[in-house]
Amino acid sequence: MIYQLDFWKMMGLGITFILSSNAIFLFYYFISKIYHSKEFKSEIFPFYGITLLFLFGGISYIFANVFDFFRWQYDITVLIYYRFHFIFYVLSVASCIFVYENLIKKTKYLLTIYMIGVLIINFFIVTYEALNLFSNFTFGFALLILLILQYVVFVRPTSGILKHRMYITLVGLMIVGFGSVFRNPFINEAFSHYFFSMGTLLINVGVLLMGFGFSAFSTFTDLNWKEKLHQIFIVTKDGLPVYAYSFDVNQTITDSELLAAGLSSIRIFLSEVLKTKDDLQIIEYKNLNVILELKDNIVFILVIKEKSSFLQYKLEQFSKKFSEFFKDLLKNWNGDMELFYPTKTLIRNIFELDK
Template identity: 25%
Template structure:
């Protein structure tokens, strides 16, 4: 019993609602890997081998500011692209050409290659983000993003070897091209093409970013980035990469699960409290070589591991949630580009401010009498203000989407001729045909009526586009289509997550019953095991359904 309870808990926490198609997951993985290979190689080459971020010259400042501006420019461009996967492949090819050009030992060519990389990397990240958000929902986005980041960044560390041993650098380009061909190959199976209908919106971009709750989240990300920049100025980036990676990946799993299971706001607040522990510890042991029995370098490595990649995870998840709200899809690239540019701007401002305030205290010791040890206490003071500021946030979208199960009414699976193959009432927890005598209609009558409605609306509108939704005051009908069947879900409210679940259920239904659907001769008992698919895609607790 305990073993089953532990298994159900693990399923609920780590893999529930994660049902991406194999081709989609592979494409997302290799496309992210192609980005991390280039990004980590350049981060190591231009930050670590040039003295780290403890000695920052004008070149690094320009590098970060250029990245921030490049993200801002790339956002509107990505939003105008319809064929996202095709454009990703083209942009990745240009980035790889920049990588090759930058390896040529000539100053002009080096900067041309670097410019090409700085121009394309933000576009690649935003394109990958839009594909990720398109394929995920509020219930699984945090974990899927975390799992992809762990796999992508861990394998991306391999690129550091090619930077340490310069004679291997040309092989990095060859390896990148191998990944590029894998991405292109899988883009034949998976593609993401936006439509004008999905991109329709009456909203204005400026109204979205200055909306109260959006502004609270974006400003919070900026403040956290400011603290990160301040931290870099005070302690540098002298870390143990193995411990940093181990801490990052461990915390990413925990953060991804928290974001999906306990909510965005609560997860970020807990992360800030954890961050405050490290900051207070550094302030308390500022002259000590050891902190809680650990060398300062180890403690700092864990601190950065709990800060950098989890902050990126929070940005991808939160900006993804905002961009799935009604009317915001049109601005998905711009929303994420704003968050990422604020990350870089905040870090630069925090770094510069830290250097400036420390210089002021060095020149004018009298300030110690009024605000003693202020530079070291600044981050902790900011975190207190940030926690108060975040109390006013709401669990946007999540508070509504997390109740998706309560909105479910009925589901019907029927073939193209209107014969009901399977149905279920979520309100009654039973098959609708059990109510046939009382209700005065049966499941085949309902399925036939729905088939007729779909055909009539298609005829009236004179379009081949499939009907996806019918909205009434107290109910919403959602439709998805297979090769031989149609699935209709009746819910009390329209939620984006229900479309994702319905599509996933329909794919699984067609895969499981492909022979029965193709050779259907009237026997619907073959489809009774579909109740187990309902368990997988429409049950909040796996233990609610039991096999009979």
């Protein structure tokens, strides 16, 4: 028998399709980050877990959509579609848990093994009602674990903008949880499929927030981004030194030989940089990475030990604050570097060296 779908059922199917598309887009985005990473180190290994989280999640909701279509349109419960939805959803959650366990290195992957156990148990459940009930208990517990791990692994140890982005990911996880509750068949059959549509919309929002949060990382060593800092130089377009600071010893570089050595390296590629119209550039030099920010007549040069998109943001933030603070002084500067001594405090604040 063919049934006519009501508005909210059709809306729910459409939003679920968008959800699958968003998840697969995020999979493509994060797999691209891996592909464009020149060195496949252990630090980017967790990105594989992130990519699989979105890939398996997207596939899961494709099967869920097909299952719901047949159930609503033809009143047929095709268990195999729901089982595939369950399997890929478990794989998605397991991938996310794996990321946390890989970074925390204290749980011996017991939670990932637990999710594999859940996957095996599902094959012994032979009815849709039983499998749906099992999934409710399983994913309710898994969501609680994910929220705790997100806070412990990402929120608590970070600071500044990274902490904000990790809070966004945490909120995204919560929203996915609320949306999943609204999608529950028991609620929809008891009340209205309006909740199904709204729940799916919430999951969409939550998934996008998670993707936005995790995109703050270039590699997961950004959790320890301060360890990547090496030196920062502020020079004029002509190569005249304005200020220099060493993060390794946490002090201003005043030694003339050390300053000359650093500037001689910088001048090798500074002239090439100034020929371009880009205000922000990243250059690999020997075993270091150099981020350059051009603002007015001043070049800000951050030398780091490993590439980091988060430190690009930090340099942009610092260059803006520096230019605002010394705006009047720079107009009539006579070459006296001591006038920029307050820069040390600015560096320590922007790069959170006192935290």
